[in-house]
Amino acid sequence: MNTTANPFQSRWSAHDLRRQAGNIVVIVFATAALLLAVGMLFYLLFYVLRQGIQFINLDFFTKLPTPNGEPGGGMGEAVQGTLILLGLASLFGVPLGLFTGIYLSEFGRGRFANAVRFLVDMLTGVPTIIFGLFAWVLIVVPQQTFSGLSGGVALGIIVIPIVARTTEDVLSLVPKEMREASLALGATEARTIVRVVLPAALSGIITGILLSLARVAGETAPLLMTAFGTTFWNTDITQPIDALTLRVFVFTESPYQVQINQAYAGAFVLITLILIASFAVRWATGGFKRRGR
Amino acid sequence: MQQQVSVSQSSIQRSVAWVTRRFGRRPSDLLFRGVTFLMVLIVLGLVVGVAWVLVTSSMPTIEQFGFSFLTNQAFDPVHNIYGVEPAIFGTLVTSAFAMIFAIPIGVGAAIFLVDFCPRTLRLPLAFFADLLAAVPSVIFGLWGFLILAPWLNTSGEPWLAQHLGFLPFFQGQYHGLGLLAAGIILTIMVLPLIIAVSREVMLVVPTVQREAMLALGATRWEVIRYAVLPFARIGILGGIILALGRALGETMAVTMVIGNQATRPSASLFDTGYTLASVIANQFGEATPGLFLSALLEAGLIIFIITLITNFLARWLITSLSQQHRPGGRGV
Numbered sequence: 001m002n003t004t005a006n007p008f009q010s011r012w013s014a015h016d017l018r019r020q021a022g023n024i025v026v027i028v029f030a031t032a033a034l035l036l037a038v039g040m041l042f043y044l045l046f047y048v049l050r051q052g053i054q055f056i057n058l059d060f061f062t063k064l065p066t067p068n069g070e071p072g073g074g075m076g077e078a079v080q081g082t083l084i085l086l087g088l089a090s091l092f093g094v095p096l097g098l099f100t101g102i103y104l105s106e107f108g109r110g111r112f113a114n115a116v117r118f119l120v121d122m123l124t125g126v127p128t129i130i131f132g133l134f135a136w137v138l139i140v141v142p143q144q145t146f147s148g149l150s151g152g153v154a155l156g157i158i159v160i161p162i163v164a165r166t167t168e169d170v171l172s173l174v175p176k177e178m179r180e181a182s183l184a185l186g187a188t189e190a191r192t193i194v195r196v197v198l199p200a201a202l203s204g205i206i207t208g209i210l211l212s213l214a215r216v217a218g219e220t221a222p223l224l225m226t227a228f229g230t231t232f233w234n235t236d237i238t239q240p241i242d243a244l245t246l247r248v249f250v251f252t253e254s255p256y257q258v259q260i261n262q263a264y265a266g267a268f269v270l271i272t273l274i275l276i277a278s279f280a281v282r283w284a285t286g287g288f289k290r291r292g293r
Numbered sequence: 294m295q296q297q298v299s300v301s302q303s304s305i306q307r308s309v310a311w312v313t314r315r316f317g318r319r320p321s322d323l324l325f326r327g328v329t330f331l332m333v334l335i336v337l338g339l340v341v342g343v344a345w346v347l348v349t350s351s352m353p354t355i356e357q358f359g360f361s362f363l364t365n366q367a368f369d370p371v372h373n374i375y376g377v378e379p380a381i382f383g384t385l386v387t388s389a390f391a392m393i394f395a396i397p398i399g400v401g402a403a404i405f406l407v408d409f410c411p412r413t414l415r416l417p418l419a420f421f422a423d424l425l426a427a428v429p430s431v432i433f434g435l436w437g438f439l440i441l442a443p444w445l446n447t448s449g450e451p452w453l454a455q456h457l458g459f460l461p462f463f464q465g466q467y468h469g470l471g472l473l474a475a476g477i478i479l480t481i482m483v484l485p486l487i488i489a490v491s492r493e494v495m496l497v498v499p500t501v502q503r504e505a506m507l508a509l510g511a512t513r514w515e516v517i518r519y520a521v522l523p524f525a526r527i528g529i530l531g532g533i534i535l536a537l538g539r540a541l542g543e544t545m546a547v548t549m550v551i552g553n554q555a556t557r558p559s560a561s562l563f564d565t566g567y568t569l570a571s572v573i574a575n576q577f578g579e580a581t582p583g584l585f586l587s588a589l590l591e592a593g594l595i596i597f598i599i600t601l602i603t604n605f606l607a608r609w610l611i612t613s614l615s616q617q618h619r620p621g622g623r624g625v
Contacts, residue, residue: 023512027409033401034410037484038418041425047440048432096339099332107329116333118608119340125535125604126343126597127542129570133593134343136577137350141586157343160336189318190325218429221544221570225577245431249545252435260439267432274427282420 045271052268055261060269065231065247069256075266077233081148081242082217085227088152088237089216093159094209100160101167101205106193117168123161131157132222140226148234148241151227155216162215166208170201207284214277218270220245244270344597351591353584362591368555368572370579375588377595379555383472383566387547388540390476390562391483396533398480399487403529404517406488407495419492426485434549437478442469442550449473450563461560470552473562478546483536490532490611494525531610538603542596544570569596 059074066073104117131154139150174197182192198205220243223229229246230239244266251263312320354362354375365376406419446469453463498521506520522529552565553575567575569592580586 019512019515023514026404026514026517030401030405030409033398034405034418034422034488036398037402037425037488038421040481040484041421041428044425044428044432044436047436096332096336099329100336103329103333107326116337119337121608122601122604123340125538125607126600127539127544127570129542129544129573130343130347130593130597133573133590134346137346137590138342141582157339160339164336189322191321193325214427218427218431220429220431221574224574245429245545248435249431249549252431252438252549263435267435270429270432274429275424278424278427 045275048264048267048271051264052266052271055265056268060262060265064233065251065259065262067231069254069258071258073258073262075242075244075247075262077231078229078242078244078247078266079269080233080235081227081230082244084148084235084237084241085151085155085223085243086213086217088148089155089159090209090213092152092156093212094163096156097160097163097212098167098205100164101171102193102198104164104168105171106197120161120164123157124165127221128154128158128219129221129224131155132225135222136225143238145238146226146228146240148227148237148239151223151241151243152237154222154226155219158216158219158222159212162212163205163208166211167201167205170204170208171197173204174200203284207281210277210284211281214274214281217273218245220249347590347594347597351587351594353587354591355587357584362588363595366555368576368588370576370581370585373584375584375591377569377572377588377592380567380569380572380592381595383475383551384541384568384570386472386562386566387475387479387551387568388537390472391479391540392533392537394476394480395483395487395536399484399532399536400491400529402484402488403491403495404521406492408513408517408521419489422485422488424485425481426489430482430543430545431549433478433482433546437474437546437550438470441477442474445469445471445474454563462562465559465561465563467563468552468565470550471563471565472551474550475547475566475568476562478550479540479543482543482546483540486536486539487529487532490535491525491529494528494532494611495521497528498524527610527613531607534603534610535607538600538607541603542570542600544574547571548574569593 057074059072060076061074061079062076063072063074064077065075100116100120104113104120107113108116134157135150135154139153140146143150178196178200179192182196183189187195223243223246227243227246228240229242229250231242234241248263248266248270251259251266254260254263309320312323316323318326358365358375362376363381364378365374366378367374367376368380369375402422406415406422410418446467450463450467450469450473454467457463502520502524503516506516511519547568548571551567551571553567553571554565555567572592573589576585576589580589
C-alpha cells in the first residue's frame with residue numbers, strides 16, 4: 001500500500017496509475033462476469049420461449065404423442081402425469097416437512113433438534129437421483145414395475161427439506177409476544193400454534209410449499225427409474241406414469257423433428273411454470289417481510 | 294338425563310386433569326406434540342433409510358470387488374465385471390472444468406453485485422442470478438444437446454484445436470457431445486450457487502471496515518482485496534465446495550451432453566465419457582437383480598458419500614464464518 005501521501009507529488013504517479021488501472025480492470029471483469037451470468041439466463045429463457053411458443057396449442061395439452069414422428073399430437077399424458085406426481089409428492093412430503101418445520105421452530109431445543117436440523121440440511125444437498133434410487137430399490141424392484149407411486153415418493157423426499165426449512169424460518173419470524181398473548185388468554189399450546197402462529201405465517205408457508213413444488217416439477221433424474229414415463233393416458237399410480245420432464249428428455253434426443261418441436265413446447269411449459277412460481281414467491285416473501293416488520 | 298351428562302362431563306374433566314397432572318401438559322398438547330414428534334421421526338427414518346438402502350443394496354459388489362470397483366475400467370454386464378474408474382474420471386474432469394471457470398466468474402459477479410452495482414439494480418440482478426438456479430436441468434440438457442453440442446462440433450472444437458491444439462486438452466476427434474460440453478453446462482449450472490453464497494458472505498462484512506479502507510485512500514478494488522475478501526474468504530470457499538457437490542452429482546444435463554461412451558481416459562476434453570450419475574441414468578433400465586443392480590447402487594453410494602462430505606464441509610465453513618467475524622476480530 002502506498003503510505004506516502006505527499007501533497008507536493010503529482011496526483012497521478014506511476015504507482016497511482018497502476019492502482020487505478022487495476023481498479024478499472026476489476027470493475028470491468030466483475031461487470032462482465034455478472035452480465036455473463038444474467039445474460040445466459042435471458043438467452044436461455046428467450047431461446048426456449050421463442051422456440052417453444054410456436055408449438056404450443058390446445059392439442060399439446062389434450063392429445064397423446066403420435067408414433068414415429070407423424071405430425072400432430074401433443075403431450076397431454078405428460079401434463080396429466082406431472083400433475084399427478086406433484087399431487088403425490090405434496091401428499092407425502094408436505095405434512096412431513098410442515099411438522100418438521102413446526103418442531104424445529106416451536107419445540108426444537110438442544111442436541112436432538114440440532115441433529116434434526118443438520119440432517120434436514122444434508123437432505124437438501126443430496127443429488128436427487130439418489131432419492132430415485134431409494135424409491136427404485138424400495139418400491140420398483142419388489143413390485144417389478146415402474147410406478148407413479150414410487151415417483152411420488154422420490155419427489156416427496158425432495159419436498160420435505162424445502163418445506164421444513166421455509167416453515168421453520170417463517171414461524172421464527174412470528175413475534176414471541178403473539179404466542180405469549182395467546183397462552184396468557186388460556187389457550188393451550190397446540191391451540192396457540194394452530195390458531196395463532198400458523199395463520200400469522202401462512203403466506204410464508206404457502207410460499208415454501210409452492211417453491212418446493214416448482215422445484216420438483218422440474219426434476220427428471222429421480223423419475224427416470226421410478227415413474228419411468230409412458231406415451232399413453234394413465235391415472236393408475238401403480239403403473240408407469242409420464243412427466244413433462246421425462247417427455248422433454250426423451251423427445252430432445254428423438255430423430256423426428258416433430259418430437260423435437262414438442263420437446264421445445266414442453267420446455268416452454270416447464271419454464272413458464274417456474275417463472276410464475278419464482279415471481280409469485282418473490283412477491284409473496286416481499287409482502288410477508290413488509291408486514292412482519 | 295341431565296345428571297348423567299354432568300357426571301360424564303366431570304369424568305372427562307377429571308381424566309383431563311389427571312393427564313395434565315401426570316404429564317405436566319394437557320392431553321391436546323400431548324397429542325399435538327406426539328404427532329409432530331412422530332413426523333420428525335419419520336423424516337429421520339427416511340434419511341437413515343436412504344443411507345441404509347444404498348449401503349445394503351451395494352453390498353454384493355462391495356464384497357465381490359472391494360476397492361477395485363473404483364479402479365476397474367470395465368462396466369461389463371455381460372461378463373459381470375464392474376468398475377467405475379472411467380466414470381470417476383469423467384465426474385472429476387467435468388467438475389474440475391466447471392470449478393475453474395465458475396469460481397472467477399461467480400466471485401466476480403458477486404463482487405459486482407455487492408460493491409459496484411447501482412443500488413436500485415442490486416436486488417433485481419441478484420434475483421435474476423438466483424433464477425438461473427431454478428431452471429430445470431433437463432432444459433440445460435435440451436439446450437446443450439440441440440444447440441451447444443452441434444455448435445461445438447462444427448465451430449467451437451475446430452477453433453480450439455486450431456488455436457490451442459498444442460495443449461493436450463484440445464486434441465483428437467470432434468464429437469460435439471463430450472466432456473467439454475458437459476463441463477460448459479456444469480459451469481453455467483453452478484454459477485448461481487457461487488454467486489448467491491459469495492454475495493451473502495460479502496454482505497456480512499462490516500461497513501465500517503470498507504469505509505476505513507476508503508478513508509485511507511484505497512481504490513474500490515483495494516477495499517475488496519484487503520478489507521472484504523479476507524473476511525469473506527472462508528464463506529466463499531464454503532460456497533465453492535457447495536457448488537462442487539452440485540457439479541459432482543448433477544445428472545440430467547450431463548447425461549444428455551456427455552456422450553455416454555467409454556473412451557480410454559485421456560487428457561482431451563473432446564472425448565466422450567460418462568460420470569457416476571450418468572452411468573446410473575443410462576443403465577438402470579437394463580439392470581438385472583444381482584451384481585448389476587448392486588453396481589449401480591454402489592455408484593449411487595459413492596455420489597451420496599461425496600456429496601455428504603462436501604455439504605458437511607461447506608456448512609461448517611459458512612457457519613464458522615458468521616460466528617467468527619465480529620467487528621474488531623481479524624485485522625486487515
